[in-house]
Amino acid sequence: MTLPLHYSDEVAAARENGAPIVALESTIITHGMPFPQNVETARAVETVIRDNGAVPATIAVLEGRLHIGLNDTQLDALGQAQGVAKLSRADMAACIATGGTGATTVAATMIAAHLAGISVFATGGIGGVHRGAENSFDISADLQELSKTPVTVVAAGAKAILDLPKTLEVLETLGVPVIAYGQDSFPAFWSRISDLAAPLRMDSAEQIASAAITRAQMGLEGGQLVANPIPVEAEIPREVITPVIEEALTAAETEGISAKQVTPYLLDRIFHATDGASLAANISLVKNNAELASKIARALAKA
Numbered sequence: 001m002t003l004p005l006h007y008s009d010e011v012a013a014a015r016e017n018g019a020p021i022v023a024l025e026s027t028i029i030t031h032g033m034p035f036p037q038n039v040e041t042a043r044a045v046e047t048v049i050r051d052n053g054a055v056p057a058t059i060a061v062l063e064g065r066l067h068i069g070l071n072d073t074q075l076d077a078l079g080q081a082q083g084v085a086k087l088s089r090a091d092m093a094a095c096i097a098t099g100g101t102g103a104t105t106v107a108a109t110m111i112a113a114h115l116a117g118i119s120v121f122a123t124g125g126i127g128g129v130h131r132g133a134e135n136s137f138d139i140s141a142d143l144q145e146l147s148k149t150p151v152t153v154v155a156a157g158a159k160a161i162l163d164l165p166k167t168l169e170v171l172e173t174l175g176v177p178v179i180a181y182g183q184d185s186f187p188a189f190w191s192r193i194s195d196l197a198a199p200l201r202m203d204s205a206e207q208i209a210s211a212a213i214t215r216a217q218m219g220l221e222g223g224q225l226v227a228n229p230i231p232v233e234a235e236i237p238r239e240v241i242t243p244v245i246e247e248a249l250t251a252a253e254t255e256g257i258s259a260k261q262v263t264p265y266l267l268d269r270i271f272h273a274t275d276g277a278s279l280a281a282n283i284s285l286v287k288n289n290a291e292l293a294s295k296i297a298r299a300l301a302k303a
Contacts, residue, residue, distance in 0.1 A: 008069030020297035128167030234284035
């Protein structure tokens, strides 16, 4: 049996015409921001992709149907829905099979994008190795997915609340190319640079597209992570954001927050501690990633 994919009219037309398509996740809508800001941001990111010559495909499971691209009505409904599941590799199939509604994480979006023949995906930041993982074993499924599924993921690095050195170590062990765009330092989500050197550097969308094509020609499994630094005007410097992150991590440990609840808890606490500056930075970096992803998708389409 072939899994039915439900394409929006815009994505269906793009597929028929061979136009470049950029996948987008949906957890940013359901678990990242309140309504209506979540829907406004989702639409703004889609507009950036269109303005840069590609077609956006926001991915979600709605009542057991895997949607590749959402229309305005579906986007509004998802933005206001309650009790939406947060889907990764482990529970995506179960949600579809039982007729559920779920928003896709990085891992789940990569899976769906690959099923739909979409090879580029723009997000905010990937998941990774959580601090204290040597005791909790809390490591995001995003890292394994990058080693399995041939999708180029454009992100502002890994979320800064994570253990970035361990995240890079795991990505290296899994054989995932980590490419910093236009700089030698691995970006740290809200901050443009970290004290970690990027494993690879590329300075153009064409180089990144060529790397993806070469991996496929060599029969190498998995995708590649493009770490795109947040725009200068939107960044929160490390010396400002680091104490805020440390306080949030301490509070999460004190309150016994664990598993899938950790990231939403930390992001909410950091949002309030920065008087909303972290959310403004999030929106800016996602748009920036969408622009670069569109350029990579166009380069792949041309190739």
